[in-house]
Amino acid sequence: MTIDIDAAIQFTYASARLLDRRRLEHHLGRASTEDVVGALRAYQNRDGGFGHALEPDIRAPGSEPSATLVALETLVELGLTQHPMYDAAASWLADVSAADGTLPQMMPTGAGYPHAPFINPGGPTFLTFALAGALWQTDVRTPWLERATDWCWQELETEVRPHTYTVVFALRFLDAVPDADRAAAQVDRFRALVEADGAMPVPGGIEGEAVTPLTLSPRRGARSRRMFTPEQIAADLDRVEAEQLEDGGWDFDFLHWSAGQALDWRSSFTVSNLLRLHEHGRISLVPDARAT
Secondary structure, eight states: OOOOHHHHHHHHHHHOOHHHHHHHHHHTTSSOHHHHHHHHHTTBOTTSOBOTTSSTTBOOSSOOHHHHHHHHHHHHHTTOSOOHHHHHHHHHHHHHSOTTSOOOSBOGGGGGSOBOTTOOSBOOOTHHHHHHHHHHTSSOOOHHHHHHHHHHHHHHHHOSSOOHHHHHHHHHHHHHSSOHHHHHHHHHHHGGGSOTTSOEEOTTSSTTOEEOHHHHOOSTTOGGGGGSOHHHHHHHHHHHHHTOOTTSOOOOSSOOOOHHHHHHHHHHHHHHHHHHHHHTTSSOOOOOSOOO
8 A cells, every 4th residue: 555645745734724734744844843832822721721623523712621632642742741731731620620530521611612413511521531641641740630540540440341432531541651550451451342353333423433443552562552463453554544535635434513623633633644654664754854
């Protein structure tokens, strides 16, 4: 299979929001870390959280757990372990979380703005796993992180059959939390939930919707990789390569409910797929030393 890198870059410039253009430019050596942070800064609110459709399925301007998660993971992608944005976001998480440290899928203030029909105010608390996992990859240590981590362990050790997206976000926590042996035991328990190809169907999703091994375990060497065989990972990489579209970008397999949401997700997926294929040696994104 052959990836048309130039076409993917052209798709990004034609269709992507500035943040995803900066992400790609950073990895191509055309933008600095601060260039990416500058694009991310536009999504941050005065309360420290992030909104403004940074997570494309919630279009509200106010701070949201999902948008804040995207922001934290973007900073982690840049290799930053310290940054004022982390501290401000952690403060916001502490301010709006429940007593046990959990965060809802969507804040009540988001209900008055366009959002995906599968998201409701309140909703499941599975984003707490990923938010804690993101902060465990930084130098931030707060009482909120301690409470959230205690909740994560309790949920993991009592939940019999978690929802697919609980597993997705729980694995982000398990890949980052310091207790490696305890985390590995939980990852081993999740192995029984995947199908022969390593995927997990999404209950209530569109027809055929599933999360695949690379969604569940995107990084090489992560603890979550023990859930999958090398053959399952290789087959999923083959799938990603085969799904590049004629316009150079990639699509996603969950509900397309608005033009803006669809384009934002396509752009994000396109950049993330390029970075993932590069990390796994399927393509080479060669920096051209234009960062300033």
